[in-house]
Amino acid sequence: MSPAPVKLGLYIHWPYCARICPYCDFNVYKAAGADSGALTDALLADLDHWRARTGPRPLASIHFGGGTPSLMTPAQIEAVLTRxxxxxxxxxxxxxxxxxxxxxxxxxxxxxxxGINRLSLGVQALDDASLARLGRDHDAKGALLALEAAQALFERLSIDLIYAREGQSPDSWAAELSRVLAMGLDHLSLYQLTIEPGTAFARQAERGRLTPPGDDDAADMYALTQDLTTAAGLPAYEISNHARTREDHSVHNRLYWEGADWIAIGPGGHGRLGSHATGGRLATEAALKPADYIARAASGAAHDVETLSARDEAVERVLMGMRLVEEGLDLDALKSLTGFDVDSDGLALALSRGQVRRDGPRLILTPQGRIFADAVAGALAP
Ligand SMILES: C[S@@+](CC[C@H](N)C(=O)[O-])C[C@H]1O[C@@H](n2cnc3c(N)ncnc32)[C@H](O)[C@@H]1O
Ligand code: SF4
Structure with missing residues (x-):
């Protein structure tokens, strides 16, 4: 039996936001203004360019991320989907x-x-004081009304929440998460607040004006998250993502973790295509600034493209694959795609510490290993 064809996805980065949240380090810019039409034209030109490179392959998923792509007009979305x-x-x-x-x-x-059939809604928190501290431009009531509107319109729906916020205790997170779980959603993305270098929160933390919960409280909140979501039938299928059934998983995000192929258009988008076994894995990065991207897209040169070394590809496949909680990493596929195995010392150590387990060709994090997922995956990288 020949292996299933590698899936191809399309990511569109819409970099504009109504305002910039103090914790966010994505490639974002305040308000689109007059650029919005020019950016849409650039996205369409960029699609033509990528079709010439990929040849004919059906798209398994399309994802509009950002930034705030809900600021795009329906006509702009439709134009991208039609193309x-x-x-x-x-x-x-x-x-x-x-x-x-x-x-x-x-x-x-x-x-x-x-044509959007799955929405992920950035609720972030359920109380007004937290939302204000996160610099959000909506209150809790607005978030719940938006959720209600989305439930009536989209068959597939997820919400994003940020926990381990300043002033949050394990008890208050447990109460907030329990409220969310009672809503009966089929997918949740639950992110621990990360203080990203260069953000307003990082500057506040340096000056002592922001004190996130300590490591012990953050670890308790992570453990509570696993317990409460599992009890409610939404266990983690990836470090921060929880779903009721396999059908509820995010198809698009799985492309990243499974190491499939995806085209990424829009300012700062990162794409991946191919593997060492098929002549090399391309890593693509679009121009960061909207004006540069717009100027370069017309000539089909909006991206820096490099071929990853087989080792770099293998490292990336290990770091991404180990995030999948149930399936973990397919060691046979890693070898046949890149020629590399995981690091043998790192593997022996992780096995001896009970951080990973073997299931046939697959290597899977144990609940204990998941707490240190990044460090364990880093030690396994060839
Ligand atoms: C690209 S953002 C976009 C979503 C949308 N613009 C919004 O803000 O609702 C995706 C998600 O990443 C999460 N996120 C962004 N920065 C984060 C940080 N520093 N720590 C934890 N989660 C973060 C938020 O939950 C956010 O909804
Ligand atoms: S969190 Fe969302 S709305 Fe806030 S700056 Fe980042 S992308 Fe924009």
Whole structure:
């Protein structure tokens, strides 16, 4: 039996936000203004360029991320989807997802009409004081109303929450998460607050004006998250992502963790195509600044493209694959795609510490290993 063809996804980065949140280090810019139409034209030109490089392969998923792609107009979304369909074809039942801010709830019907079939809604917190501290432009009531609107319009829906926030105790997180779990959603993304270098939160922390919970409290909140979500039937299937069933997983995010192929257009988008076994894995990075991206896309040169070394590809496949909680990393596939095994000393140590287990060709983090997921995966990298 020949192996299943590698899936191909499309990521579109919309870099504009109504305002910039103090914790965020994504490639974001305040307000699109007059650039919005030019950026859409650039996205379409960029799609033409990538079709010439990938050849005909149906798209398994399309994801509009950001930034705040819920600021795109339905016509802009439709233009991208129409071009993608004409160039590659969109596989039947493909996931077409978009990251939305609650503030744009009034435009959700238009987004659904344009073809979005999965929404991830940036709720972040359920109380007004936390939302204000996170610099959000919505309150808790607005988030719940947006959620209600989204539930009526999108068959597939997830919300993002940030925990281990300043002033949050394990008890208050347990109460907040229990409220969310009672809503009966099928997918949740639960992120521990990271103080990213260069953000406003990092500057506040340096000056002693922001004190996130200590390591012990953060570890307790992580443990509570696993216990409460598992008890509610939404266990983690990836470090920060929880779903009720396999069908509820994010198809698009799985492409990253499984090491499939994806084209990434829009300012700062990172794509991956191919493998060492098929002549090399391309790593693509689009120009960061919208003006540069727009200027370069017209000539088909909006991206820096390099071929990863087989070792770098293997490292990336280990770091991403180990994030999948149930399946872990397929060691046979790693070897046949890149020629590399995981590091033998790192493997022996992780096995002796009970941080990973073997299941046939697969290497899977244990609950104990998941707490130190990044460090364990780093030690396994060849
Ligand atoms: C690219 S953001 C976009 C979503 C959308 N613009 C919004 O803010 O709702 C994706 C998610 O990453 C999470 N996130 C961003 N920065 C984070 C940080 N420093 N720590 C933890 N989670 C973060 C947030 O939950 C956010 O919803
Ligand atoms: S968290 Fe979302 S809305 Fe806030 S700056 Fe980042 S991408 Fe924009």
């Amino acid at each position: 993608a369909e004409a160039l590659w074809g969109i596989a039947p039942g493909a996931e077409i997802g978009l990251e939305a801010n609650p503030k744009e709830a009034a435009s959700f019907a238009g987004l659904a009409g344009a």
